[in-house]
Amino acid sequence: ETGVTQSPTHLIKTRGQQVTLRCSSQSGHNTVSWYQQALGQGPQFIFQYYREEENGRGNFPPRFSGLQFPNYSSELNVNALELDDSALYLCASSLRQGSTYEQYFGPGTRLTVT
Amino acid sequence: QKEVEQDPGPLSVPEGAIVSLNCTYSNSAFQYFMWYRQYSRKGPELLMYTYSSGNKEDGRFTAQVDKSSKYISLFIRDSQPSDSATYLCAMSAQRGFQKLVFGTGTRLLVSP
Numbered sequence: 001e002t003g004v005t006q007s008p009t010h011l012i013k014t015r016g017q018q019v020t021l022r023c024s025s026q027s028g029h030n031t032v033s034w035y036q037q038a039l040g041q042g043p044q045f046i047f048q049y050y051r052e053e054e055n056g057r058g059n060f061p062p063r064f065s066g067l068q069f070p071n072y073s074s075e076l077n078v079n080a081l082e083l084d085d086s087a088l089y090l091c092a093s094s095l096r097q098g099s100t101y102e103q104y105f106g107p108g109t110r111l112t113v114t
Numbered sequence: 115q116k117e118v119e120q121d122p123g124p125l126s127v128p129e130g131a132i133v134s135l136n137c138t139y140s141n142s143a144f145q146y147f148m149w150y151r152q153y154s155r156k157g158p159e160l161l162m163y164t165y166s167s168g169n170k171e172d173g174r175f176t177a178q179v180d181k182s183s184k185y186i187s188l189f190i191r192d193s194q195p196s197d198s199a200t201y202l203c204a205m206s207a208q209r210g211f212q213k214l215v216f217g218t219g220t221r222l223l224v225s226p
Contacts, residue, residue, distance in 0.1 A: 004157075031212060040122070042202050042216030043158070056213055090157055094212055103214060105150075105157035 003027060004093050004106035012112045018079045021109045023091035025072040030095060031055070032074040033103060034066060037088040049074060078111075086113045117141050120203055120217025129226050133190040137203035137217045140184065144205040144215075147179050149188045152200045152219065161201075162188065193224045 003026035013019050025032050031050045035043035045058035049068035063079040072093070078085060088110050092103035120137045127133055135149075146165055150158035162177040164170045170177045176189040186205075190197055200219040206212060 033212060033214075035214075040218070042118075042120075042204075042218045043214070045213045045215070048212060058213065088155075092214075102148075102160060102163050103212060104160060107157045110155070
């Protein structure tokens with residue numbers, strides 16, 4: 001167990017709707033990253049937050065947005081859902097200290113868009 | 115061309131075999147290399163983490179990085195049915211910005 005939790009486990013949405021996914025980081029970690037994993041593919045980096053600021057973004061449109069809270073929990077929001085947004089959404093927490101790059105993943109939220 | 119290439123498999127081996135999993139990459143800036151194990155419908159679990167070139171051993175697992183060839187490997191000795199999972203390589207370049215670039219994953223099946 002990594003100590004990273006995500007909610008909900010699974011949800012189903014309709015095209016055009018909006019969704020919010022939540023992540024609770026491992027205790028003591030100050031950085032959270034979000035990834036999208038389509039079926040049969042490796043995770044794709046969406047964005048990263050460090051101390052409540054976005055610290056980098058992958059090749060995802062602006063309808064993907066996020067927040068990090070003072071307690072280092074985080075949200076991923078997706079607006080105007082499309083069928084291709086169906087995937088496993090993973091958050092990963094890490095401690096940004098020196099050059100460490102160890103990221104610990106939660107179990108993911110499986111999103112189905114119909 | 116993808117930044118990280120990984121054979122999707124499946125790779126089927128009998129219990130007790132030595133397993134070799136590999137990734138190649140094109141970005142010479144990658145400095146940090148990881149292997150994750152992912153069971154079906156679960157999040158990836160960090161197995162091995164290495165910096166730059168060289169070998170690292172942890173129990174039955176050995177990770178190798180050859181930066182001159184842009185090639186990384188994970189060896190599993192005495193494989194067990196419980197090792198059956200998808201193995202993802204991941205790598206990162208930028209200090210202070212922890213974006214991981216993943217391969218597609220190799221599905222490993224270890225039969226009793």
